[in-house]
Amino acid sequence: MTKISNSTVRRLSIYLRQLEDLMDEGVETVSSARLSELATVKATQLRKDLSFFGSFGVRGLGYSVPKLAARIKTILGLDREWRAVLFGAGSLGRALAGYKGFERHNIRIVGIMDNDPHKVGTTISGIMVHGMDQIGQLKEETGAQIAILAVPGPAARPLSEKIVAAGFFGIVNFAPVRLNLPKGMPLYSVDLSIAFEHVTYKLKETDLGDH
Amino acid sequence: MTKISNSTVRRLSIYLRQLEDLMDEGVETVSSARLSELATVKATQLRKDLSFFGSFGVRGLGYSVPKLAARIKTILGLDREWRAVLFGAGSLGRALAGYKGFERHNIRIVGIMDNDPHKVGTTISGIMVHGMDQIGQLKEETGAQIAILAVPGPAARPLSEKIVAAGFFGIVNFAPVRLNLPKGMPLYSVDLSIAFEHVTYKLKETDLGDH
């Protein structure tokens, strides 16, 4: 199989969400033209993306909405259950603990870890909070594969090393830090600075907001 | 000035953060080799990115850390104050209201809007919560340019239209929805599904996490 670009993977997520919206509306079939419009990409882009994984459509007709959704779920690995540990029980951690999307992604949060002794032993959104020193044990007991980092910036880098040592396979990072993981280890960083600075740059560039 | 790619803007944010870390450490000068290493990009990439905006370095020596940081701040529009309204006082909205980075970005949250009458009139992180019907008035009174969307998916699209109508210039969107804004209007979407599905895809691809 040829190498799939990150852009293609990102768009698959977008297609999947649009397909699920269409399913909610009871739509059975969709053309690449329509689906690409919903995803705000070109129709050829959508077909090319799918072509890397097979041919899921019917020429002259389009794609079966539920079937294509199921195929993309499988491609993205959402057809199996994942277990994740959430690091950090601050305001962001608490927000993530209540995130409804985990169910859709088949991700189960098996534990939350925090340094604050006052939080250890409590539950957040029904999930137990453990002390950071329990990392190895929790990993062993639950077989969690994914670490979600929602700790303050300075804590993130040292913690990421412990996470690697504990045997986690991938990290979703919300801390404003550049992580150096072993080559090939799956990492996705959600960076609020990039988000806000993107918008302030564009606003400045277009001379909007000058009042 | 030639068109700057989104990738370049994104990397400028990354360079800026590394420069600020270096300033905290008291480092005065940095080479493109060292800074690019911290940013995990190629040194030529860094120099090319900067070259679009001018020449800020000294040949044979490197870059002045505080001066380059100041230049990038100016480029990204962080040298002026921005005002933003936060939409949605759920768990994500509350987490964002307490986000420390706004100060660094010179972004001031001038108000929070929510539909829940129980929340209206209260304050979150010292910021007043208003009813959604106050959108036009709040925009007028504060001159806010940026809207931050932290509402549930189904509410996001109709709300985005009201935001456009009210005269906001840019949106940072946290709702899991594809927004259709007027062409050219600055938008950045933070999409948790893409983040988690990126990692599950990579884990599945590399056959890690098979236990």
Next chain:
DNA sequence: TTATGTGAACCGGTTCACAGCT
């Protein structure tokens, strides 16, 4: 000698044009 700045070459992702099914 060291490190920046940049035109040119390169490469990979996007788009086109059209063949291939139904």
Next chain:
DNA sequence: AGCTGTGAACCGGTTCACATAA
């Protein structure tokens, strides 16, 4: 006839090679 699937062309972003300056 209609819409998918895909090799080829295209284009823009990345990397290279090296001129330039301290």
